Amino acid sequence: MADPATPWLVALDIDGTLLGFDNSLSDAVAAAITDVIAAGHHVVLSSGRSLISMIPVAARLGITGGWMVCSNGAVTARHDAAAARGWTVADLVTFDPEPALRRLAEKMPGARFAVEDVGVGFRLTELFPEGELDGDHRVVSLEDLWSGHVTRVVVRAPQATNEEFHAAVADLGLADVTYSVGWSAWMDVAPLGVTKASALEKVRATLGVPPERTLAIGDGDNDVDMLRWAARGVAMADASAEVREAASEVTASLAADGAAKTLRTLL
Secondary structure, eight states: OOOTTSOOEEEEOOBTTTBOTTOOBOHHHHHHHHHHHHTTOEEEEEOSSOHHHHHHHHHHTTOOSSEEEEGGGTEEEEEOTTSTTSEEEEEEOOBOOHHHHHHHHHHOTTOEEEEEETTTEEEESSOOSTTSSOSEEEEOOHHHHTSSOBSOEEEEOTTSOHHHHHHHHHTTOOOSEEEEEOSSSEEEEEETTOOHHHHHHHHHHHHTOOGGGEEEEEOSGGGHHHHHHSSEEEEOTTSOHHHHHHOSEEOOOTTTTHHHHHHGGGO
């Protein structure tokens, strides 16, 4: 058993867990994160968001040190006060996106595709709806997207219903990559085997935190592996049945400050 004084590694999803989908943040959640950090625990934001999108969230939450898992595990950043934005990339996992992009373009002719340029923004075949991607955006050809290895591919079909999108994804047969389907006809495609959990395990080993001192809170399909990885995998009450089943605990909803309630169990 770990010593009671041993810090926890606390992995926190952002959207739908800490922040509302209108980017709102409750005082209770912000205060709980501040108190958990002050108590000496390792708070690691773990999100499908890009690094450039997560840096301002970390600042808003008062997180000025440690680690962040970005892009569903393909990018891991470490705080670096000397860096221009205060964070530097510590680990990067990439893959050749061409095979997946060819299949996606064939099966989803009306979809928009993007690849992440880490720390900069995205190259896209067509602009995404306003506010969905941060950083600089550059519209390019589909062939340009697979011109080199990337950390992830983002697929967006604004005109499709969730049901239509899920049906199309199920027919793709993407066995050589890792993918997660998000809200509103959105999918992230990552290198095979790369998830939030795979990146967090590297961070845990680096920090020397015992496996039994890991806590993760999330609400989305891309949180399932993370919740199973953690000794305490906590799903938000708003999460789907699949996500809740992957967790060992279920906390209150986002509106009821579920993340704050769980975080305070560490104090």
